[in-house]
Amino acid sequence: MIDVKPAPRNVIAAKVPLDQRKTMIEFQDVHKYYGDYHALRGITATIREGEFFSLLGPSGCGKTTLLRTIAGFEGISSGAVLIDGNSMENVPANKRPTNMVFQSYAIFPHLTVAQNVGFGLRRDPRSKAEKDKLVEESLEMVGLKGYGARAAHALSGGQRQRVALARALILKPKVLLLDEPLSALDKKIREQMQVELIKLQREVGITFVLVTHDQEEALVMSDRIAVMFEGEIAQLADPETLYRRPNSRRVADFIGVMNFLPARVLGEGNGHIQLDVPGLGPLDVTEEQASAAPNGGEAAVGFRPETLTLLYDGQTPLDREAPGTIDEVVYYGDMTYYDVKLDGVEKPVRISMRNVFGRPVLDVGTRTRVAWSPGALVLFR
Amino acid sequence: MKLPSLRIYALAYLLFLYAPILLLPIFAFNDGTIIAFPLKGFTLEWFGQMFANDTLRRAVGNSLIIAGSTAVFATVLGIFAARAGSRFRFPGKGPIMGLIMLPLVLPEIMVGGSLLLVLLSVGIELSVFTVILGHVLIATPYTIAILNTAFSSLDVSLEEAAYDLGEGKWSTFRLITLPLVLPGIISSMLIAFTISLDEFIIAFFLAGNEPTLPTYIFSQLRFPKQIPMIMALGTCLVALSIILLTIAEYFRRRGIAKTGGKDTGGFL
Numbered sequence: 001m002i003d004v005k006p007a008p009r010n011v012i013a014a015k016v017p018l019d020q021r022k023t024m025i026e027f028q029d030v031h032k033y034y035g036d037y038h039a040l041r042g043i044t045a046t047i048r049e050g051e052f053f054s055l056l057g058p059s060g061c062g063k064t065t066l067l068r069t070i071a072g073f074e075g076i077s078s079g080a081v082l083i084d085g086n087s088m089e090n091v092p093a094n095k096r097p098t099n100m101v102f103q104s105y106a107i108f109p110h111l112t113v114a115q116n117v118g119f120g121l122r123r124d125p126r127s128k129a130e131k132d133k134l135v136e137e138s139l140e141m142v143g144l145k146g147y148g149a150r151a152a153h154a155l156s157g158g159q160r161q162r163v164a165l166a167r168a169l170i171l172k173p174k175v176l177l178l179d180e181p182l183s184a185l186d187k188k189i190r191e192q193m194q195v196e197l198i199k200l201q202r203e204v205g206i207t208f209v210l211v212t213h214d215q216e217e218a219l220v221m222s223d224r225i226a227v228m229f230e231g232e233i234a235q236l237a238d239p240e241t242l243y244r245r246p247n248s249r250r251v252a253d254f255i256g257v258m259n260f261l262p263a264r265v266l267g268e269g270n271g272h273i274q275l276d277v278p279g280l281g282p283l284d285v286t287e288e289q290a291s292a293a294p295n296g297g298e299a300a301v302g303f304r305p306e307t308l309t310l311l312y313d314g315q316t317p318l319d320r321e322a323p324g325t326i327d328e329v330v331y332y333g334d335m336t337y338y339d340v341k342l343d344g345v346e347k348p349v350r351i352s353m354r355n356v357f358g359r360p361v362l363d364v365g366t367r368t369r370v371a372w373s374p375g376a377l378v379l380f381r
Numbered sequence: 382m383k384l385p386s387l388r389i390y391a392l393a394y395l396l397f398l399y400a401p402i403l404l405l406p407i408f409a410f411n412d413g414t415i416i417a418f419p420l421k422g423f424t425l426e427w428f429g430q431m432f433a434n435d436t437l438r439r440a441v442g443n444s445l446i447i448a449g450s451t452a453v454f455a456t457v458l459g460i461f462a463a464r465a466g467s468r469f470r471f472p473g474k475g476p477i478m479g480l481i482m483l484p485l486v487l488p489e490i491m492v493g494g495s496l497l498l499v500l501l502s503v504g505i506e507l508s509v510f511t512v513i514l515g516h517v518l519i520a521t522p523y524t525i526a527i528l529n530t531a532f533s534s535l536d537v538s539l540e541e542a543a544y545d546l547g548e549g550k551w552s553t554f555r556l557i558t559l560p561l562v563l564p565g566i567i568s569s570m571l572i573a574f575t576i577s578l579d580e581f582i583i584a585f586f587l588a589g590n591e592p593t594l595p596t597y598i599f600s601q602l603r604f605p606k607q608i609p610m611i612m613a614l615g616t617c618l619v620a621l622s623i624i625l626l627t628i629a630e631y632f633r634r635r636g637i638a639k640t641g642g643k644d645t646g647g648f649l
Contacts, residue, residue, distance in 0.1 A: 073541055093544050100545050106538035110560050120546035171546065 018223060021048040023085070024175060024207045025070060030079035032065055032231075039065050040076070041231040047175075047209060047224075052201050054210045054218040057228035058254070064179060066228070067211045071177050072096045084174055099168035100177040103184070105160040107152045113139070114148030116163055120171045138166040141200070158189045165197075169204060176201075178210045182217060194220050215255045219243065227251050243304075247292045249380045252302050258378075259308075259349040261342075263299040265381065273379065277301055279342030279349075280322050283374045290379040299381040305352035307376035310338060310368050312359065317371035324349075326366045336361050340370055402619060409613040414606055427613040434610070440597035443509055444578055447593060451516040451577035452570040458517065459524030459569055460562075466525070467533040485522040492519065493586035500587070507589030515583035520573040527572060527633065531565025564632040571629035575622055594618070 025047040032040035040062050047053045055063035068074040069081055072093030081088045083097060099120070108116050118135040126134075139145055142162035147155075155163065161181060168176055181197075182190045198221055201208045212218050218225045219239040226236045235247045246252035249260070266274040271287050285301075311317060327348045328339035336355055339348035351370065355361070362368065412422035431437060465471075466478055484492060496515050497507075505511060535558065543553040581595040588596060598614065601607040 071545060073545075093541070094547050094549060098545075100542070102538040102542055104536055104538050106536060106542035108539060108542075108557060119543070123547055167542075167546070 016050075018048050018051060021050060023047070024049045024051070024083065025209070026080075026082040027066075028080040028082070030066070030069065030081060031077045032062075032069065032074065033077045039231050040069070043079070043231075043233060045226060045233060045236055047207060049207055050205050052198070052208045052210070052221055052223045054212055054222040054225045055228060056212055056215060056218040056225050056254075059213060061228040062231040063211045063213075063228050067177050067179055067209060070096075070175065070209060071098055071100050097174040098177055099171055099173040099175075100179065101161075101164045101168050101181045103180045105164040105181075105184075107155070107160050107163055109153040111152055112148065113144065113150045113152055113155070113163055116152050117148075117166045117170055119167060134170060135166075138170045141169070141203075142166045143196075157185050158193065161185065161193060165200070169200075169206070172204075173206065175207045175209060178208060180211055180213070183212070183214070190217075197221060219255070227254060229254075245289075245291075245378060246302075249291070249300070249302070252291075252378065252380070257305050257350055258302045259305065260300045260302050260380075261345065261347075261349070263301045263379070263381075265299050275299070275301065275379070279324075279345035280320075280372065283320075283377075285374055285377055285379050289375075289377060290381065297381075299379065302378045302380060303349075303372070303376055305337065305350045307372065308349065308351040309371040310340070310351060310353055310362065311371050315371075317369075319371065319373035319375075321369045321371050324368055324370055326362055326364055326368055329361065329364055331361060338362065340368060342370065405612055405615045405619060408609060409616040411609070414609055416608055416612070427609040430610045431613050431617075436592060437597060437614070440592035440594050443512075443588075443591050444594040447509055447512050447516060447584070448574045448577040450513045451520050452574040454513070454517045455520040455524045455573040456528070456566060456569045458521050459528045460566065462521070462525045463528035463532045467529055467535075468537070481525060482522045484519050489519065489580075489582040493583040496583070497586045507587055507591075509588070509591055511587040511589070512584050512591075512593065515587050516573075516577040516580055519580070519583065520576045523576060524569040524573050527569040528562070528565050530633070531562040531569075535561050564635045568629040568633040571625045571632075575625050575629075579618065579622070 023046045027043045027045045030040050030043040031038070043062075043066060055066055057063045065074055069076050070083070070088075072088065072091065072095075088096060108119065111119070114132075114135050117138050118131055121131045121134065124131065135148065136145070139148060142165050144159065144162050144166065147159070147163075152160075152163065164181070178197075182193055185193060194217060197208075210218070210221065219242075222239055224236065224238050225242055226233045227242065228234065229250060235242060235251045237245075237247075242251070242255055246255060246258070252258045261277050261279060264276045266276055266282070268274065268287075273285050273287065273290060274282065275285065276282050280301075309317075311321060322342050324340040324342040326338055327341045328337075330337040330339075334355060336353050338351045338353065340351055341348045349370075407420070408416050409427055410423055410425070411420050412424035412426070413420075462478075462481055466474070493515065496511075496518075500507065500511055500514075539557050539561070540553050543557045544550070548556060579595055581599065584593040585596050585599070592600070594614075598611055601611055
């Protein structure tokens with residue numbers, strides 16, 4: 001729906017590597033208290049120019065509070081927030097180079113679509129004709145060409161979302177803040193809007209900071225993701241690192257599905273760690289596979305469902321295999337999830353298999369072999 | 382409504398409630414000084430008498446001044462209280478809001494009596510102004526109740542969005558908040574006006590020598606000859622009250638529809 005114009009205004013995105021771009025937002029040890037409640041506990045992070053950055057976490061983790069400290073709707077108790085090198089201390093929300101898309105969209109119900117989109121231009125010295133043209137361009141950018149005269153309160157959820165985007169982007173802010181912008185939409189429109197938002201962000205080249213509790217949404221859209229728990233950033237990484245090398249069991253659990261099996265550390269040296277894992281047997285992992293955050297002294301290995309494969313008769317594993325029995329089968333059309341009890345382990349592990357034409361879906365109770373590889377494991381200890 | 386006894390009960394209830402009011406216009410147009418059936422004939426004499434009466438005109442003038450001022454002051458106070466109550470959290474909010482709403486249930490005769498004592502001991506002369514004070518006191522809880530609905534059905538993000546888009550605190554209020562709560566404000570003023578217009582006890586205590594409509598009507602009930610004129614006056618007042626309440630309710634509902642909120646109750 002969104003036209004990607006041949007000559008974008010600002011093509012920072014995808015041209016200059018992320019770590020070579022200038023810093024757009026900087027949090028320096030930000031703390032926030034509400035009375036006795038410690039909402040933000042020492043946030044230190046930088047967001048680069050033109051980055052699509054997500055704050056991901058369960059409700060109450062402080063992600064929305066952190067977003068609102070960028071917008072200026074929340075003050076901070078200590079530390080500093082810098083935008084484009086300037087301290088935002090004492091800069092009120094209406095003077096900051098940021099604009100926001102609210103969770104409820106906050107479309108002014110008594111105004112038309114065009115009046116909504118052009119609201120931020122009220123203090124702009126340009127002529128009315130120029131402003132009207134800008135409004136029309138903005139509406140076109142979000143796929144709402146010709147909707148200007150409509151009453152705002154008569155729009156659908158998806159259309160409100162687009163109006164909110166156009167209204168925030170018309171001022172060409174340095175940073176666009178999005179507070180759970182897709183959570184009110186149904187699944188199909190949400191997925192469509194995810195793709196549109198990515199395209200839009202690449203086109204305008206503005207830094208986007210998105211707050212979401214939906215890990216899939218964060219993985220799909222972001223350049224980098226900060227996972228937050230209880231007012232702290234637990235891990236800040238690109239989506240692939242976050243998914244493949246979660247630095248704590250908690251992050252691993254929050255992002256996607258991960259199987260955990262208890263492990264015993266036999267020894268370590270030369271960058272390798274020797275483990276014994278019931279169900280899988282003795283194995284070797286590299287130190288890079290060990291997560292940084294301590295796991296309370298109890299060692300466990302984690303692995304994603306898609307790193308395991310059920311072996312059919314006659315197939316040989318690429319690496320290693322372990323015997324087991326199918327405990328549960330969940331058929332999803334394109335995928336089938338199998339819960340398999342590995343021999344000697346009570347708790348089943350989840351395996352996801354892409355359904356291929358000609359390969360039967362196996363039944364509960366079938367004896368099977370599971371192919372796995374030590375390289376795909378993450379060690380928590 | 383399947384049982385006939387329930388239907389009869391409902392009919393009797395409505396009859397009891399509205400039959401006396403129906404008598405007002407009937408006798409207001411009846412050509413006779415005695416309030417009794419059978420009716421004698423149609424006349425507009427009592428309405429003519431009503432408009433020619435100087436004291437009555439003065440009472441109407443006073444009442445309009447009092448009701449108008451009460452509507453404005455009670456609504457302004459209501460805006461402050463409703464906004465504070467629906468937007469901010471502060472220590473002691475519950476008890477404070479409770480105390481503000483208390484005049485709703487206090488016996489008016491006590492409020493009137495104690496106000497009279499205070500005003501006299503402070504040395505303020507009784508006048509139209511003192512009645513306004515008393516009426517603002519009893520009308521404010523109603524305006525707060527109405528304005529609370531208007532303010533709390535207003536999404537906070539709307540104000541934040543306007544602020545985020547570069548407006549200041551005052552222009553945000555003028556461009557966003559005010560247009561969206563305006564129906565609530567109008568409806569609140571109309572309710573306060575109506576409450577003040579037919580309030581008797583406080584006006585009786587605090588008006589001094591100034592007549593207001595209700596105190597004038599009360600004083601005239603002693604003279605049988607005046608009763609048909611009072612009937613005419615009552616007819617006008619009932620009509621005015623119904624019109625005002627209807628307008629108030631219309632604006633309240635329109636306000637809720639405008640902000641996309643849910644109707645959580647009202648007067649009609």
